[in-house]
Amino acid sequence: MLSHELNPARVVPSPRATAGHTAGSVGNTPVVWVDTPFTADGKGFWAKLEGHNPGGMKDRPALHMVARAKERGELRRGGLIVESTSGTLGLGLALAGIVHGHPVALVGDPGMEPIVHRLLLAYGTSVHLVDRPHPTGGWQEARRQRVAELLDGNPGSFCPDQYHNPDNVAAYEPLAAELVAQLGRVDVLVCTVGTGGHSAGVSRALRRFFPDLRLVGVDTTGSTIFGQPARSRLMRGLGSSIYPRNVDYAAFDEVHWVSAAESVHTCRTLAAAQYASGGWSVGAVALVSGWLARTLPAGTRIAAIFPDGPQRYFDTVYNDQYCAEHGLLDAAPAAEPDVVGHPAEREVHRWTRCANVVVPDGALAGGGR
Structure with a gap:
């Protein structure tokens, strides 16, 4: 039985709740099926378009x-x-x-x-x-x-x-309820990780319905969250130079790191193929979700959270001059990620996967270094 808090029948707000203010339009965002440009055999994933909120997922x-x-x-x-x-x-x-x-x-x-x-x-x-x-x-x-x-x-x-506030995590329970109502079943959830809020909140709520749910985290190269060294980063909205306490390390089954150039290429390719695209986080999570769709068994239901749309990135991701100045053009991702056995095995610079998620030294205390 569905819990009262997460009953998908309660997802759609009443007209009275939504009347008279922009805040009433937050939530109940659509999901769309994404296959091309990532697959050509009927496989794909469902993208939750959080860019349909007035300001985005947050x-x-x-x-x-x-x-x-x-x-x-x-x-x-x-x-x-x-x-x-x-x-x-x-x-x-x-x-x-x-x-x-x-x-x-x-x-x-x-x-x-x-x-x-x-x-x-x-x-x-x-x-x-x-x-x-x-x-x-x-x-x-x-x-x-x-x-x-x-x-x-x-x-x-x-x-x-937002990095350490548990209310940030709790805020995403309605998003999980929406996914249950929209998809009926979720086998794999793919989330970028910055503050740790939506990956923890959505996965925690979904596992009440689907205890075997797999959570795949997507980080950026140069981020410390999962044990890599801190470096200067172009991508915004994912990654961190501190250790957010909201990151639920035990919840993740694997983590992928994606570079800025790989995200840009994926954003642009996705936009041309699907129209539904976004910024740094969307490119990174779509790249990983497309690979999962190709490699997991047919019928696996993958839900990917797209935190925003493309509009705010016209000066960066979709600006040829900016991308050329930062070496982000003509850098198509490989068909497969590199693999490391441990996050501290070596520093990664391109799309890399690790199925051994551990709590980095210093992360338990939270709050950075």
Whole structure:
């Protein structure tokens, strides 16, 4: 029997719940079948198009984390919402700030896409850009330190702290319920991993229905999350230079690392073949999902989370000049990933798979280095 919280019959909100505000359109995103350009034999995977939310997938945790903070009294009346973001959560927090009547201050870095920066300003947020990475924690740690300064200077303010807040994980239960209602069965779930929120939240909820569900994580080269060394990274929305406590290492059956060039090629190829595409995270998760569709037995039902659409990436992924300057053009991924037996076996620079997911040294403490 389906639990009350995850009953797919309860997924579609009532007209009263959706009337009168943009927030009512968050959720109930479509799924589409994707085969070409990855397969030609009837196999494929289902893509959950989270770009159909007003600001993307992170509208879900933004609204949930702010609502829960208000319920607990952590966010006071008129208090400032402050967060570190590469963009997507910022768009969600801009919506949450409007819904709940709170000002929003967001901390980014020079890698924030120009269109996102301009949208955040248009939505009434203030945007603070740090100008240099932290010596060991990279841009993420530099942003987090600026967040701490803003919190200290604004009594009554609140930081959702998406990397370590369990409300970020809980916010994705409705997404899992939608997948159950839409697909009936999910055998394999493919998620990119950044804060760890949606991979933990969706998989945890789905396993109540499908205990044998396999979770495949997709990270970027140069990310520390699964035990690789921290390096400068072009891709935003996945990967980390710190160890988010929301990452549920025990939940993963395998992890893949994908490079920026491989993601760009996949994004563009997918757009031309399917029209449904997106940015860095979508390219990475689609590459891995396509390989799984080719190699797993026929009939395996694969669900891949596409966190956003392509529109905000016209200055990066879909900009030939940007891609040429960063060496991202004409780099078609191999047909198969490299394989390592342990995440620390060697540093990886291209699409690589590891079926031995371990907790990296230092990750248990959380919060970076």
